[in-house]
Amino acid sequence: MSYQEFSDEELLDLLARNDHAAYHVIYERYSGLLYMHAWKRLRNREECRDLVQEIFLALWNRRRELLLNKGLKVYLYTAVRNRVIDRCEHLQVREVFRSSFRAVFNEGHNVTDHLIRQKQLIQLIETEVSALPGKMREVFELSRKANLSHRQIAEALNISEQTVRKQINNALKILRPKLGTFFTLL
Structure with missing residues (x-):
């Protein structure tokens, strides 16, 4: 019997025993689907690839301790959903930070520019008055x-x-x- 014919539960049992072939079959079975699931929300190839890689890395690292009540497919889709939400929140926080940084920079730039012009004007007036x-x-x-x-x-x-x-x-x-x-x- 080939690994392709094994159920998710059988592959998880083999995975828990460090079976690389089982891991490879799980990856082949779900990576494309998980990528498409992430793509629906992120619309960024690199982000989606990274996210899928992170999920499979976590799967490998936690292979001995995984207890999946609802099955591998539900676990993987939930992992994608959670990571997409985390990424979206992170991107929103990053954008808020960028916006506030731009505002501070522009305001600071304008204040600095104003102070320089004010100093030049004062110097010009002083020169002419003297x-x-x-x-x-x-x-x-x-x-x-x-x-x-x-x-x-x-x-x-x-x-x-x-x-x-x-x-x-x-x-x-x-x-x-x-x-x-x-x-x-x-």
């Missing part, structure tokens, strides 16, 4: 950096409020063409 004539620069810095009112600047520098206004207007006329679109930040 190029203003002395008294004009002092009045402008007290207005914009120290946030002093025209009256407070006039009192601090012992000049008129009208002079403070004129110095700030002149500074803005000089800075406006140099800073272009960034002028609104002044």
